[in-house]
Amino acid sequence: MAKLWRCEICGDPYVGDEAPANCPFCGAKKKFIKIAKDAKVTFDVDLNEKDKANAEYALKVEVSNSAFYFCAAKKTDDDEGRLLFKALGKVEAEHAAIWRKILKLDNVPQGNDVCHVSNQENLEDSHARETRAIEFYSKAASEAKNERIKQIFNALVEVETDHLKLSEERLK
Numbered sequence: 001m002a003k004l005w006r007c008e009i010c011g012d013p014y015v016g017d018e019a020p021a022n023c024p025f026c027g028a029k030k031k032f033i034k035i036a037k038d039a040k041v042t043f044d045v046d047l048n049e050k051d052k053a054n055a056e057y058a059l060k061v062e063v064s065n066s067a068f069y070f071c072a073a074k075k076t077d078d079d080e081g082r083l084l085f086k087a088l089g090k091v092e093a094e095h096a097a098i099w100r101k102i103l104k105l106d107n108v109p110q111g112n113d114v115c116h117v118s119n120q121e122n123l124e125d126s127h128a129r130e131t132r133a134i135e136f137y138s139k140a141a142s143e144a145k146n147e148r149i150k151q152i153f154n155a156l157v158e159v160e161t162d163h164l165k166l167s168e169e170r171l172k
């Protein structure tokens with residue numbers, strides 16, 4: 001029977017018979033997906049200066065990466081590659097929304113990042129972007145004073161690592 005689930009990282013609800021293996025919105029692992037009424041979700045956190053600066057930087061990274069993936073999706077004539085870039089663009093947009101909520105902003109800033117004409121260069125850029133995101137999120141998680149901020153950064157390290165593995169598969 002269908003149940004209402006909720007992701008503890010992005011806070012989004014999901015209806016399904018079973019908890020999905022990953023959040024369909026932010027990509028967080030199954031361990032973060034709970035029966036909605038039991039899910040512990042808050043975006044109302046007291047940020048110290050470092051955590052706030054890291055959250056602001058994370059928002060910029062996600063906005064840029066999301067815009068990049070949607071751009072890259074349009075540049076490839078390979079169907080599967082296009083679908084993958086589109087999926088990644090949506091997940092990164094959801095990550096941007098997490099940081100928007102944490103920073104209590106009304107809107108996500110507009111991304112104006114550009115991508116390359118060649119699909120190969122976009123795949124390489126994707127790899128570089130995910131590598132940088134993982135490095136930054138790992139550092140930000142270790143610096144985080146607030147447990148919720150630490151939890152989000154660590155969860156996103158796992159998600160971006162999945163993205164990196166996918167891009168490594170496609171670069172082969």
Ligand SMILES: [Fe+2]
Pocket residue numbers: 007008009010011012023024025026027028
């Ligand atoms: Fe999620």
Ligand SMILES: [Fe+2]
Pocket residue numbers: 062091092095133156160
């Ligand atoms: Fe992301």
